[in-house]
Amino acid sequence: MVVPVFNEENSLSNCIERLLIQSEIDEILVVDNNSTDSTASIIHKFAEKHDRVRYVFEARQGVVHARNAGFDASTGNIIGRIDADTRVQPGWARAVKGFFQRTTAHSAVAGLTYLFESPFARIHRFALDRQVKQGKFDCERQVLAVAGANMAIRKSAWLAVRERVSDRPDIHEDIDLSLCLRKEGMTIGQIADMRAETSGRRGETPPLEYLKYNQASESVLHLHNIMNWRLKLTIWGDSMLHALVWPVYRLYNFEQERLEFRRLFGRSQGRIMPVHQ
Known part of the structure; x- marks a missing residue:
């Protein structure tokens, strides 16, 4: 392992x-x-x-x-x-x-x-x-x-x-x-x-940072010469979906497993992204 x-x-x-x-x-x-x-x-x-x-x-x-x-x-x-x-x-x-x-x-x-x-x-x-x-x-x-x-x-x-x-x-x-x-x-x-x-917790990652993370998907597909418009739409669709659900993650208390509006005023954390641009 x-x-x-x-x-x-x-x-x-x-x-x-x-x-x-x-x-x-x-x-x-x-x-x-x-x-x-x-x-x-x-x-x-x-x-x-x-x-x-x-x-x-x-x-x-x-x-x-x-x-x-x-x-x-x-x-x-x-x-x-x-x-x-x-x-x-x-x-x-x-x-x-x-x-x-x-x-x-x-x-x-x-x-x-x-x-x-x-x-x-x-x-x-x-x-x-x-x-x-x-x-x-x-x-x-x-x-x-x-x-x-x-x-x-x-x-x-x-x-x-x-x-x-x-x-x-x-x-x-x-x-x-x-x-x-x-x-x-x-x-x-x-x-x-x-x-x-x-x-x-990656869901709490700000949308722009997540978009950069998804660029790694495009890069690997280009590397293998298999990128096409369908795959590009899938990747962008994932980024859009993340942007839509991100506000819910911002409200979510991960320790108490419940939504809290006061978290909107805190700092967004998210997971450390495992790729480097």
Whole structure:
């Protein structure tokens, strides 16, 4: 398991503790990407108590460099990957292991990712659960891309595309990895039992900053020469949707899980964006 981190002192302990519960995970590589808060000390404390936890340092700033360092240092045949604000659910690792044992057709797998710390968490969960009940995941459907917050890949597949993946920090590295796998003729599956939750705090990110974040999507598609007007409209549509729901996030008290109008007068925080323009 690889967890790239940068200044994640508030969420890291919960993330690691949930990974340690899963006996199927042989190693947990937490990659510190120049954190300036107490992230490094948290990793070291876990590493001192648990042999499965390893501290990895990556000086080159950018999640792509942290991911590469973690993937390169991994020793298992399967590499899991989540973010520091990801909470894997019970049975996550067992689902991943079972998937790769059942099939040799896919080289990577994506899971179902729910939201927490979001005013839309219940709606999002209802929509995903409805798809599960409709059987859309029963056949381990094929998808075009993995999300870095909830994925796993065969080590052999990583080695096959290692020299192909870009190290540009201004693109979405998980989309780039997915497209590189595709160019090598490898496919990605998705399963419903590989469940995790990820923070919805990115919804509080101001619209202009989020627009810059979405430019990374355009950049990676241009890099692979597959940008078209449909994809561009999809990306811009996502930016517009974010702008529409952003006021609700500004009112949302993440700790109390309720709307508070006084938050309009506070400073907007949001998550640190994992791309650098």
